[in-house]
Amino acid sequence: MTGDPKEVYEVAPMPAGLSEELTGYAWARNTIGQAGGTVYRLHGKPGAPDLFLKHGRNTVANDLVDEMVRLRWLADHVPVPIVTHFVSTSDEAWLLMTALPGETAYQAIEAHPANRVAIVDALAEFLRTLHTIPISSCPFTSNHAHRLGLARKRIDAGLVDEDDFDDDRDGWTAEQVWQEMQKNLPLAPDPVVTHGDFSLDNLLILDGRVTGCVDAGRVGIADRYQDLAILWNGLGEFGEPLQERFLTRYGISEMDRGKLLFHLLLDELF
Template identity: 65%
Template sequence: MNAQELEGYEWRRDMVGESGGAVYRLHHKAGGPDLFLKHGKDAVADDITDEMARLRWLGAYLPVPACVRFTRSADEASLLMTALPGKTAYQVMEQFPAQRMAVVAAIAKFLRSIHAIPASACPFTSHYEYRLARARERLDAKLVDEGDFDDARAGWTGEQVWTALQALLPLAPDPVVTHGDYSLDNILICDGEVAGCIDVGRAGIADRYQDIAIAWNCLEEFGASLQEEFLRQYGIPHFDREKLNFHLMLDEFF
């Protein structure tokens, strides 16, 4: 990183969604924009590299952070990027209950815009076959946090989740450009609209339920009626419960 770019900023470590790396918010610099800095080693460095590549591509289609500087060595990577305005969708829903229905409508609309990006233009894959292979690698390397599984799989082992996944195959493909981790923490809301999305390191061609499942799961905390409203606003006439369960179980490995 260029030390001059970082001079004059106050640093605050962001503990949400670090995924093994370090994330810092750089702010309160006179005349300077707020920035985020991600840094990690080994596998995390690979994840940061993936995010950089996807940010640069997605910027032509969606409001995402702009890459200010990226550095990479054999085993480390750092990514400096602009901050998006607003609060996360989760923060807005938690702090302002009266706005929950509007937020659900906004994130469903934004998800439709992601899925409308021409798949033929996307150079990245997140097909479930690819992610299954990655999941198996992570399970064999003992990188899966079994204590962090969703309540529906509390007490399960990684091997039990893996076996349950296999029982749901094959899936009928419905490929679109996906965010890959469309959680309420990764969507920014400003003035009632989605200002953009962050943490796009898993973006790529995948079944649309990759995003639908994660958003639906996040909304469970706020009630089934909002989950149903999200599906209605997105426009799903026939809800595929098996696909939803498959993608929720697949996400346990990451």
């Protein structure tokens, strides 16, 4: 879990036990993966590992509860940050976890052009591993019917950031995205255990291998295109050959463009 850390000197008040645990750390605000809350990297304490602390209120606090329980479950299957401390009140939550080694896949691909194919191969292998977790063992549901319900609530509540849509939907409204999605329904289900936000910023790379994934609050059983679409879309910034390489290495010989588009549209609403 890296990013663009900025040194900070004032942090929101914390529960006493958590505050004592973090004594001696230097704090840096992290600008990746905040999702409406605040994220800090804690570093520089002699003999102690780097940590990440997420803090949020109200709906963000609920999201941190979701992330905490999913991290604890997912840790038995693939590398993820280990939850070391969690505190939740009626309207606030703090999630403390270990920092994974490496840089984000986005940073790695951007900084090391000669290694891009090998990095994409590693990402595809990691996703195959994630998708082979038996769905019978997963207690979380993230299928498109469930997420459509959440998306509709977000649209009605005015929570969708329409200024953050991909270039293909620049100038669209959330309602237009919603209506376009309907054209790709129904979907033939192909359920696997998905990460839910399998983006280049949520995967860590060190020495050409994936050291784990972060931001696991959407983990659950869903169609495999939930993950395929997001990573494929992110790789588009670096050229179509890398997108094709990713799908081939994952094992997709012919892309389902209807499913791909549906999940790209769905992602715009979160």
